[in-house]
Each structure stands twice: as structure tokens, then as C-alpha cells.
Amino acid sequence: MGSTGTGKSSFIQLLTNNTSVKIGNNLDSLTSEVQVFRLLDHTSGHNIVVVDTPGFDDSRSDITDTAILKKITEFLLNQYDEQRKLNGLIYFHRVSDPRFGGQASRNVKMFRNLCGTNAYRNIVVLTTFWDRVSMEEGLMREEQLKSTFFGDIVTGGARFMRHDRSSQLSALQVIAHILMLAPTNLQIQEEIRIENRILEDTSAGLVLREEVERVLEKHRQELASLGKEIDTMKQSNESLKKELEEEREELQQHLA
Ligand SMILES: Nc1nc2c(ncn2[C@@H]2O[C@H](COP(=O)(O)OP(=O)(O)OP(=O)(O)O)[C@@H](O)[C@H]2O)c(=O)[nH]1
Ligand SMILES: [Mg+2]
Incomplete structure (x- = not known):
């Protein structure tokens, strides 16, 4: 998950070598559906399912945040009903963004409320666009992000990682970390399936x-x-x- 243009689909393409993964090349957001990709991790021998989602700050006028939340929730409920848990959640953020604006905050807020605190330890905050900043600048921003905007997520057990889009190994390292985590359900799944809430009344x-x-x-x-x-x-x-x-x-x- 993550805001539009942060490199989610690029990461999946690099990881899966799947050229059907669509990557944006202009300012418009690209991914509008929850999409599932499979890959075999040669190191662990595991079959892995990677899920691409649209960001909540999509710049398109044809899809609302509510519609996006519905799509993501639908996917998550299907998984829940098949008794499939999630190993990890990768939250993408461009380290090169000079400000953490309103859209970015809203996106993280939605993400937090979808996951719930119990799932924080399954989160990787993955910073991208390191090629657009000097190392010094990047490290400074990373510290800032850890202590402010993602502070509670980090305290709850999330891990910060850096992604280098020119290296498949960089993507595989994220997967290797996630494979060591205990699978979890998300707050929104339990709010709907256990507490019988309707989507509008869930935290997200x-x-x-x-x-x-x-x-x-x-x-x-x-x-x-x-x-x-x-x-x-x-x-x-x-x-x-x-x-x-x-x-x-x-x-x-x-x-x-
Ligand atoms: N410079 C640089 N460009 C990147 C990096 N990662 C992705 N991009 C580029 O950023 C643009 C958007 O990447 P996508 O992978 O489509 O982003 P996304 O998060 O899937 O965006 P949505 O589908 O709109 O939510 C593309 O032109 C990518 O080539 C990176 O680390 N550095
Ligand atoms: Mg995309």
C-alpha cells in the first residue's frame, strides 16, 4: 500500500519479472484495482502472493476513496473467509518527498486504521526514490519519518527498510524479512467478520x-x-x- 506514484507496481514488477505489471509514467495514478501476483521464492521455496493496491490519494476523478476502501476490504474479506492470513504489509513512501502533506497523512491514517495496532509488527515501511536524494538528505528524512509520521507504527513493531529499484535483491530482502513474521489478520477483517460492523462503521x-x-x-x-x-x-x-x-x-x- 501507499500513495500513488511511490513505486508499488515497480517493486512488484522487479520482484516477479512480470511485464504485465503496469507502471505509471505520468502524473496520473495508475493502479485502480486490487491485483494479485504470484511468485516462487527460490531461497525459501515458498509460493508467494503479492498484492498491489491503489493508493487512497488517487488523483483520478473516476474513483473515490470510498470505492478504493471497498475494493481493498472485499479482497481482505475473501482472504479471511478462506482462512488465509497476511504475512506482511509493505507501506511505500518516497524518501525524496520534501514534505509530508495532507494527502500523505490521510493515506497513512487510512492504512493504520485498516491494519490496527496488532498488525503493526507485520508492517514494513519501505522508502523508495533514494536515487533522487543525497544520502545525507535521505538519512535525515528517514529519521524524521521514523520519529514523527510513522512513530506509532514503529513503536508498534514495524520495520523501516530502503529499496533500491535497480536491484532485485533489494526487493527480495523485504520478502525475506516478511517471511519470518507470524501471519496476522487485520483490524478491518475482524471488525466486519467478528464484531459484525458494516464497512462505514469500521475504524477505516x-x-x-x-x-x-x-x-x-x-x-x-x-x-x-x-x-x-x-x-x-x-x-x-x-x-x-x-x-x-x-x-x-x-x-x-x-x-x-
Ligand atoms: N526515480 C525513481 N523513480 C521510481 C522509483 N520507483 C518507481 N519510480 C517511477 O515512479 C513512477 C510511478 O511508479 P509506479 O510503480 O507506477 O507507482 P505506484 O505506486 O504503483 O503508483 P499507483 O499505481 O498510481 O498507485 C514510474 O515512472 C516509476 O518508473 C524510484 O525508486 N526512483
Ligand atoms: Mg501502481
Whole structure:
């Protein structure tokens, strides 16, 4: 898992040598489905299933975060029903990102709430894009990430690892670490299957609901101030008034 463009699909392609793995080459996010890839790990002899997921901050307009959460949950419930646990979760983050913005925080928040604290020890936070920073800069950011944004995950037992996209061994090392972990269920699986919650009432679902509420509130406020502006406008300013009314119309549609 991880934000769009952090190198999830590239990692899977490198690991599996599977050229059907689609890798993005522009600013648009690419992966929109949960996709499963298989590989045989020659070192351990294990058959491994690697799962690619879309990030929650997708820049596309055709898929919402809610739809993404549904797809991921559907996959996880299928696994749960087949009594299959997860060995590990890899969370991708670009070490080259100078800031940890709103989108990145929201993505991590969703991830945390999907997993639940019991699964933190099964997490690898994998930093990518080391070729885009100096070693010094990268190490400084890594420390920052460990102590702030991923602090609780690290305290809960997650491991930070670095990925070099030019080396398949780098990807295999992540797998080797994950194979040593005790398989686990995720919080969202247990919330739905054991506590009988509906998706909207799971911890991850609630994060999305809060997000929707926040956007709605912002729109409502904008609408209110736009209304005031239109009311106080002089008759003479017909064209501007028309423009504002169109804006209001648009906002109302968005709100609906
Ligand atoms: N410089 C550099 N580029 C990378 C690295 N990893 C991936 N890329 C490039 O970044 C772009 C996005 O990579 P993807 O693997 O498609 O990213 P993704 O996480 O699957 O993105 P979504 O499918 O949109 O969620 C591609 O052009 C990759 O070639 C890296 O470590 N360094
Ligand atoms: Mg992808």
C-alpha cells in the first residue's frame, strides 16, 4: 500500500519479472484495482502472493476513496473467509518527498486504521526514490519519518527498510524479512467478520466519513459566504453577479 506514484507496481514488477505489471509514467495514478501476483521464492521455496493496491490519494476523478476502501476490504474479506492470513504489509513512501502533506497523512491514517495496532509488527515501511536524494538528505528524512509520521507504527513493531529499484535483491530482502513474521489478520477483517460492523462503521470507514464531513462543512461555509456576497451586490454589477450565481450553482451540485 501507499500513495500513488511511490513505486508499488515497480517493486512488484522487479520482484516477479512480470511485464504485465503496469507502471505509471505520468502524473496520473495508475493502479485502480486490487491485483494479485504470484511468485516462487527460490531461497525459501515458498509460493508467494503479492498484492498491489491503489493508493487512497488517487488523483483520478473516476474513483473515490470510498470505492478504493471497498475494493481493498472485499479482497481482505475473501482472504479471511478462506482462512488465509497476511504475512506482511509493505507501506511505500518516497524518501525524496520534501514534505509530508495532507494527502500523505490521510493515506497513512487510512492504512493504520485498516491494519490496527496488532498488525503493526507485520508492517514494513519501505522508502523508495533514494536515487533522487543525497544520502545525507535521505538519512535525515528517514529519521524524521521514523520519529514523527510513522512513530506509532514503529513503536508498534514495524520495520523501516530502503529499496533500491535497480536491484532485485533489494526487493527480495523485504520478502525475506516478511517471511519470518507470524501471519496476522487485520483490524478491518475482524471488525466486519467478528464484531459484525458494516464497512462505514469500521475504524477505516470512520476516517473516510470524517473526511467527507470536513469537505461538506467547507462547501457549506463557502456557499454561505457566496450567498451573502450575492445579496449585497449592487444591481449594476450584473455580469459579476451572474458569475457568482453560477459558482453557487456549481457548489450546490457538488454538495448534493
Ligand atoms: N526515480 C525513481 N523513480 C521510481 C522509483 N520507483 C518507481 N519510480 C517511477 O515512479 C513512477 C510511478 O511508479 P509506479 O510503480 O507506477 O507507482 P505506484 O505506486 O504503483 O503508483 P499507483 O499505481 O498510481 O498507485 C514510474 O515512472 C516509476 O518508473 C524510484 O525508486 N526512483
Ligand atoms: Mg501502481
